[in-house]
Amino acid sequence: MDKKPVELSRHILPVASTMVGVCVTVISVIQLAPDKAISSWADKLLAxxxxxxxxSTMLSYWSIRHKDHLQRIERYADRLFLLGMALMVFVSFLVAFELFTD
Structure with missing residues (x-):
């Protein structure tokens, strides 16, 4: 049974592009919050x-269009996506502690 290689870029592309919009939306929401030290850091980190x-979106698109370097470009797209997700979780903890602690 031959296994077809999974093209990870086809999964990364729509999610990473959606996350760009989520980051921009959260930056806008943070601007509405009262001014505190962490909110200024949060919007810069989200940028x-x-x-x-x-x-990650651009690399995913590139790997779909150019099959010759598929594995290498997908690996970079995947790493950038994971870095972005980790940074977003970190920022969400910063914002949550700012909003819910006295």
Whole structure:
């Protein structure tokens, strides 16, 4: 039984591009929150996070269009996506502690 290689980029592309929109939306929501030290850090971190997701989106698209370097480009897209997700979780903890602690 031959296994067809899984094209990870076809999964990363729509999710990473959606996460760019989520980052921009959260930046807008953070701007509505009262000014505190962490909220200024959170929007800057989310801006960097949106760049990581955008780079992951572009690499995923590139690997779909150019099959010659599929594995290497997919690996970079996957790593950037995971970095973006980790950064988003970190920022969400910062915002949650800011909002729910006295």
């Amino acid at each position: 960097v996070d949106s760049l990581a997701f955008m780079a």
